[in-house]
Amino acid sequence: MYEKWINQLIKIELFKDIEREELKSILGCLKPTIKTYKKKDIITIEKDKLTGIGIVLDGEVVVGKETLAGDRVMMSKLRSGELFGEIAAFASNEWLATVVANTDCTILFFPPQKIVGICNKMCVGHRSLIQNMLQIVSRKALILNKKVDILSLKSIRKKISTYLIEQYNIENNLTFNISLKRNELAEYLLVSRPSLSRELINMQKEGIIDFHRNHFKIIDLQILKSCL
Template identity: 25%
Template structure:
């Protein structure tokens, strides 16, 4: 397990889960909104949200409409706060999409600059800063891999993290090929060729949204350059 823990440090995060659950003590101050699966969660420069139930994804959209998936978030995560800090909307916009039916509580941005609020709930501010550092680290590691590694190495590292999280060599994958192509910012044909290569190398068997089979973990680590 120590080896796995060490290797996981070198694999970028694409999903956060429950990192801000401490904020649930403050739900009574929030505005509750429900979103159905497939809904775009509109950003508001005056509010930030807390994902109480569901799964969302954060994407960067270029001025030309090209999308890249940046991060997935599940129950217990602060979300949409990027709208409070993002100042390049003319070049890139942030889109938050509900991957399942979601419940989100919204809070006014002034809460984060309120000295009295900070004094009353220092643990919430500390938690928020910590989760922002997680996201910054995820973005930085993704960018670094895009610069330094081949697509095959990036894909293998991603599959390796899924293996670590599942704790099994056969598990429900949860990602479609369209999503993977958007995550790695590549054409879907390139992704298909990468998956075919891994199958031919005997690294993976099934690779669908419902099932991923890793058949040669040692070769996966080798190709991932871990």
């Protein structure tokens, strides 16, 4: 059942430093399930009972939450090899966000109690799995903290500048592609799409940035930083 995905699974962060045979043993111990979804299918619903930690094997999913005002906020877009539900597994027994299939996709679900709990065998591979999971959760917590920082900003230009500088720091390049479409970026920054487009065009006219669809170039980094 899992053999088809072994070559892919062994490359992801969760299974770092785990040998192929050890990984097979872990999969046999944890007995994850594999499910397929069509585009726009709802995979998880916020506040429903947590059913497992998900790994995207194929396709793409979008993780989002609703604010008290009823606005939908995109938290992240996940592709093959990325996880969701890992923070909820440590924090509660319910989903902390709604996950929707952005394309046809295949998801592998691990029983959370078998990862964050105690395994009777407690093999070396399982210990590495827990250590890797803790690193992933810590990194996700930092990402969520940055997301809160962006949402707390009042100015659309500040939100755009913060996001673009973050992408620049990730890519270490003034030219980069972003993974979000324009409507998705608007949702991520919690602004209207027309307002986002208008401000991007203004920044382009002022010679701060240049862009075409998802391709961006920072022309004047110092001015962009001064927008923060």
